[in-house]
Amino acid sequence: MQDEVFSYASPLGELSYVWDGKVCSGIQLLEAPAGGSVGNDPVRAWLDAYFSGAPLPLPPIAIPRSSFQASMREALLAIPFGETRTYGEIAASLCTAPRAMGQALGANPLPLLIPCHRVVAVTGIGGFSCGLDWKRRLLGFESGGTDF
DNA sequence: GCATTTGTGGCTT
């Protein structure tokens, strides 16, 4: 299984992801174009759909290290496109503490695919592991409309 | 209203 890193130029910015032939095992949101090769795989298809405003079910992604992250993933995926939840909401839904959510989300190896950007703090936008700038753009994109 | 403190639980090393 060879890991391959693909890049994808979204309307919101440059990103790259790791496709190992079967599942997506990593993704990162970049600041500048990476200029790598563009893959032809479910992840790319998903990104295509997502950035045209019609999100698809998630492509196969690597199983998180802990089962907790799996539950977290479910909770996050339950957030509809264009909606947001607070860390507290998710925490309550998982019967855990909000602070744990912050840590768990920050440790999320698959931002964007798992919509951690739709989770905001009750006091503001919260944080984002791959740059707050991305999070703002994503939220603006999802809530503001698909005409980019 | 803003700054600090504290309860809290899973994550990383």
Place this chain on the structure above:
DNA sequence: AAGCCACAAATGC
């Protein structure tokens, strides 16, 4: 096992 953290509610000012 210890420290870290992308929160939130409760105080203190």
